[in-house]
Amino acid sequence: MGMTTVAGRIGRLVGCAMFVASSAALAEPQLLLVNAKVFTADPALPYAQAVAVEGSRIVAVGSNEQVRALGGPKTRIIDAAGRLVTPGLIEAHVHLGTELPTPPLSMPNLPFPGPTPEQALAAVEQAAKTRKDWITAYVGPLVARDRRNWRKALDAVAPETPVYLRGFWGHTSIVNSEGLKRLGIAEDIADPLGGWWGRDESGRLDGRAYEAAETITSRIRPATAEALAATFGESQKRYARWGVTSIHLMNNDKSLEVTLAGLAAAKPQQKWTVYSWGTWQTTAQRLSEAWAVIDAAGKQSPAKVRVEGPKWMLDGTPIEQNSLQRAAYDGRPGWRGRSNFSDAQLREILQLALARPSQLALHVVGDAQTDRLLDMMEQLAPAPVWRSKRVRIEHGDGIGRDAFERVAGLGLVVIQNPTHLAIPPIAGKGMHEHDIVLKSFRNAGIPLALGSDGGPSEQNPFLNMMLAVLVPNAPAEALTREQALTAYTAGGAYAEGEEKRKGRLAPGFAADLAVLSQDVLTIPTPQLPATTSLLTIVDGEVIFADPVLTPAN
Numbered sequence: 001m002g003m004t005t006v007a008g009r010i011g012r013l014v015g016c017a018m019f020v021a022s023s024a025a026l027a028e029p030q031l032l033l034v035n036a037k038v039f040t041a042d043p044a045l046p047y048a049q050a051v052a053v054e055g056s057r058i059v060a061v062g063s064n065e066q067v068r069a070l071g072g073p074k075t076r077i078i079d080a081a082g083r084l085v086t087p088g089l090i091e092a093h094v095h096l097g098t099e100l101p102t103p104p105l106s107m108p109n110l111p112f113p114g115p116t117p118e119q120a121l122a123a124v125e126q127a128a129k130t131r132k133d134w135i136t137a138y139v140g141p142l143v144a145r146d147r148r149n150w151r152k153a154l155d156a157v158a159p160e161t162p163v164y165l166r167g168f169w170g171h172t173s174i175v176n177s178e179g180l181k182r183l184g185i186a187e188d189i190a191d192p193l194g195g196w197w198g199r200d201e202s203g204r205l206d207g208r209a210y211e212a213a214e215t216i217t218s219r220i221r222p223a224t225a226e227a228l229a230a231t232f233g234e235s236q237k238r239y240a241r242w243g244v245t246s247i248h249l250m251n252n253d254k255s256l257e258v259t260l261a262g263l264a265a266a267k268p269q270q271k272w273t274v275y276s277w278g279t280w281q282t283t284a285q286r287l288s289e290a291w292a293v294i295d296a297a298g299k300q301s302p303a304k305v306r307v308e309g310p311k312w313m314l315d316g317t318p319i320e321q322n323s324l325q326r327a328a329y330d331g332r333p334g335w336r337g338r339s340n341f342s343d344a345q346l347r348e349i350l351q352l353a354l355a356r357p358s359q360l361a362l363h364v365v366g367d368a369q370t371d372r373l374l375d376m377m378e379q380l381a382p383a384p385v386w387r388s389k390r391v392r393i394e395h396g397d398g399i400g401r402d403a404f405e406r407v408a409g410l411g412l413v414v415i416q417n418p419t420h421l422a423i424p425p426i427a428g429k430g431m432h433e434h435d436i437v438l439k440s441f442r443n444a445g446i447p448l449a450l451g452s453d454g455g456p457s458e459q460n461p462f463l464n465m466m467l468a469v470l471v472p473n474a475p476a477e478a479l480t481r482e483q484a485l486t487a488y489t490a491g492g493a494y495a496e497g498e499e500k501r502k503g504r505l506a507p508g509f510a511a512d513l514a515v516l517s518q519d520v521l522t523i524p525t526p527q528l529p530a531t532t533s534l535l536t537i538v539d540g541e542v543i544f545a546d547p548v549l550t551p552a553n
């Protein structure tokens with residue numbers, strides 16, 4: 001078992017074959033974690049027994065004897081009793097604060113296939129007998145794909161009560177006439193940048209709001225910094241108990257300003273990277289406004305918070321059948337979905353990304369949308385330039401195998417959500433038209449990070465890890481435990497351009513780590529979701545400690 005330390009690295013650089021740091025070469029570490037199975041996610045030294053933390057950094061990784069030798073009188077020593085120590089997990093894609101504005105009606109069969117149209121209408125009719133405030137509910141694909149005029153159907157059962165139905169996955173919303181009236185949405189409303197209003201044959205609004213038009217949720221009850229602080233604070237606690245030390249927040253349905261105020265009020269424990277929705281930062285049809293907002297916000301973000309993006313949704317999903325596919329959707333001859341942006345707009349998005357320092361994130365789901373993106377990227381700049389920009393593809397569900405080489409060449413990072421790999425076939429052929437892909441991304445040299453794509457109740461990284469190592473619908477695509485844990489740590493750091501600072505346990509890296517309750521590299525797969533952290537450390541500071549881990553000197 002080798003020993004690497006900052007001093008050791010310097011030693012190697014100056015040509016010493018074996019340089020072992022003495023404690024005199026370093027200031028005194030405040031913490032030694034010994035007697036552990038340390039998984040480092042560092043190819044130079046994948047496993048070790050002990051880790052030394054000094055200030056906010058890791059200063060040594062090696063054997064018990066080597067690391068213990070660095071301790072001084074004030075050093076705290078924790079005996080991990082053989083438990084797994086891992087780099088802190090990085091949640092690379094989550095949504096927070098996007099709940100419905102009033103408590104939703106309960107609907108059967110969620111998430112898939114969700115209520116039938118008749119079940120949804122009956123529930124609304126029942127509620128409308130007693131309610132005057134907004135009736136809200138989540139619905140699934142059976143309602144989202146039903147082509148009836150939903151405004152008229154809802155008006156028939158709720159003529160005087162505002163009604164708002166939302167696909168649980170976002171991307172589609174339905175409002176009745178009273179709802180449109182209360183929201184101040186008039187017949188002549190223009191389509192927003194990146195979205196559109198559904199209309200019937202006569203051009204009248206049919207109650208559907210697609211993509212960026214969905215910002216109506218926030219108009220019903222605008223997000224407040226106070227409410228967001230509570231949501232962020234609860235999430236931080238939950239994440240700390242799973243050993244998550246960094247969170248990539250996909251910031252939809254609210255402005256960056258209110259999100260940053262909410263984060264500041266929540267007192268960030270983990271490291272947050274906010275990818276803000278481009279369409280939320282623009283008041284007009286000017287794409288560049290989104291970058292201006294992000295550039296300005298990035299300069300005054302709270303401690304532990306970084307601002308990246310913007311994130312643009314280039315298309316919808318196969319669930320509501322709006323992601324742009326090469327082939328027509330089942331049951332809808334000639335319909336291949338649609339793009340949220342014109343060619344000219346997509347070109348401008350990419351040109352702005354080339355010109356500005358912040359990292360571009362793109363929700364791209366349809367295979368044809370991916371082709372269109374790759375074509376335009378290749379036209380606009382050579383591959384090495386794009387590789388330096390490290391553009392993110394959120395989801396990666398629709399990248400055709402024949403496009404892997406181009407995706408790898410352009411240096412695109414795929415953030416995959418293992419929960420998507422378990423979506424049942426009802427979600428639509430589009431989701432399963434191609435092989436489900438996870439391991440093949442890795443084999444093709446496409447950098448991979450993992451995220452839950454969850455709301456507040458679906459964030460468990462170890463549930464996602466279980467899905468990543470099983471891939472129930474395509475077991476050949478399963479990752480090994482080590483690959484999944486690497487994607488959840490070093491992979492997440494790479495996806496946000498922080499791979500030289502965090503995501504590994506190696507000297508000089510941030511002391512972001514977790515001691516896990518069970519060895520996720522060896523336990524039976526069904527036990528994975530029950531994993532918790534016993535000790536979670538961010539920048540050398542303990543943010544969660546289970547009393548079972550007692551100091552031992």
Ligand SMILES: [Zn+2]
Pocket residue numbers: 093095250453
């Ligand atoms: Zn998402």
